[in-house]
Amino acid sequence: MTNSPSGPLRLTGLLLLLLLVFLLDIAIGSVRIPLKEVLQVIFSAHTDNDTWTYIITQIRIPKAFTAVMAGCGLSVSGLQMQTLFRNPLAEPSMLGITAGASLGVAAIMLAGGNIATLYTIKELGLSGSWMITGAACLGAALIMMLVLSVSGTVKNNVMMLIIGIMIGTITLSIISIWQYFSEPELIKDYLLWTFGSLGGTSGMQLVILGLAIITGLVISFFSCKMLDALLLGENYARSMGVTAKRARFIIICSTSLLAGSITAFCGPIGFVGIAVPHMARLLFSTSNHRILIPGCCLIGTILMLLCDVIAQLPGSNTVLPINIITALVGAPAVIWIILRKNNLRAY
């Protein structure tokens, strides 16, 4: 009903674009592989060059899937935060979940500082290490528990927002203290992690990340009716039968699951969560979460893959950190949206 006549057309266009960027993401990389060979590997899974097959199936396709999951998860959790807090600048990191994951990583990299852990990190690679991922998951879960326990006692969402931001700030300052007392070498390792990377997940990790993302997205889609009601504010939502605390609990759960797992596996990735929901609202011209959630997944995925393509710096061997690219692409997008709408009090 709220779709303009060009709605299906836009959807088809976006799907085509998604396919294109997905292929592009797989086709481009530091090793030059002819497009024909790439397609051959994707569709028949075999080619004459074993190295190319390995690169495509073991590195590029997992990375593209990670990008898809990160794009979906971050955008949808951003959308949920913006609706829950009725704040256009809300993003997944708002509740301190991302900071919690960082705290876990910092605990391993900085505070421990003992030779055994450092050795493991060096041996297993920085972002691909189970230990790093595990610590990040633990940190995110810890902060999530804290936020959830607070959410049960807090009266309204504005207080929740402030407390979430405070918890995030405390967590980040604990990390800063650790950094202050750490060796420069260790700090550099930690900083590298904060740049984010889509390349570290493969095999089992991909499966675990996938499960977390799918669970988060399913919870989110099941709560789309509730999210619609929250657009009118907490009191109206309650008058329509929404249990405010339960709604908050469910939304924080799925957001934590999505943002926490992505941060744990890929490092902190900013701006996708804040920019994509705005793009989806503009593009689909609706507030209906039944449309916005899939819309966010679609746009988030395209944006993430596009950022990954840009990060490869086509034609060169350098790969830029993904977190830098998303900010470089995301920030102008947010500015453009604000200028175009020119009306943020509307939330």
Next chain:
Amino acid sequence: MDKQPPLLQARGLSIGYGSGSRNVCRISGPLDLAIHAGKMICLLGPNGSGKSTLLRTLSGLQPALAGTIEMGAEGGGLSPARLAKQISLVLTEPVRDNSLTVYALVALGRYPHSNWLGILNDADKAMVHQALDATGMTNYAARKMSTLSDGESQKVMLARALAQDTPLMMLDEPTAHLDLPSRIQLMQLLHQLAGTTGKGILVSTHELDLALQVADQVWLLQTGGQIDRGVPEDLVLNGIFSAAFDKEGIHFDMTTGMFRIHPGQLKEIRLEGEGVPAFWTQRALRRKGFSVTGDPTTTLSVRIVLEKEQPVWIMEGKGAGQEFTSLSGLLNALAM
């Protein structure tokens, strides 16, 4: 008086804020209140008397300090989902989401009735259209909320509450921020809705004169927490109305049902004349601090005569008799 059981029955209700036994701020209570079907009740009271708190407590947004609230046959202690099928609300908080259309907002009113995805069936859609129709907002259905005026968006919120299709409807100061014609229109609409749909409607408002005209019953909440209930005219006649709102310099005029600014010292003046000119002359004289009487012994007098269908005012008792063709001239001469 009312044979039917009430839609809402509150017994021993105490309202206020506070948690546990400490920091309890009790605003009013214990109260025994009832809302009957087809009745429009206006909740009046000065600022800070607790109108919103009472409304929020009755609608379940805020817990009561003590007492029970029962919803007709449904009983008390309802879950939010069941309560949402009993009471719909129009609140003071504005809704101005950029991409929310009027239709989408009104359709949200079907929330308690629609399936888990919020998809509307034909009956739901019919209800939404009916609600848009009743509030005269059908032509606005495709408009975005951010493009509406205050009066229009208030009607949309009313339509949303109608679409929720509940026996009870509560509105918290729905006429605030509206211009006079919109206020009258809205109150009139609510009055009609109570009659035609059989809903019990509770409206908190500051519109005393409007409330006197449209309310079937008035609940008058005093600053001390005391509540007086009754048919509006009864409350006027037994002086409760004027007692509640009389402040220094302001006076509730029982003969007109309006508030008047208290003049300081009254000078007496006699007014002769009929019809509309006499009514407005009387108002102008009162504003200037005259007490208008019909007493023939009063020295100062104004007589209204019609010349060629136009009123002419003749003033006597202050020097020589003078004639004026406008009230402004008369008032100027009286002031001298």
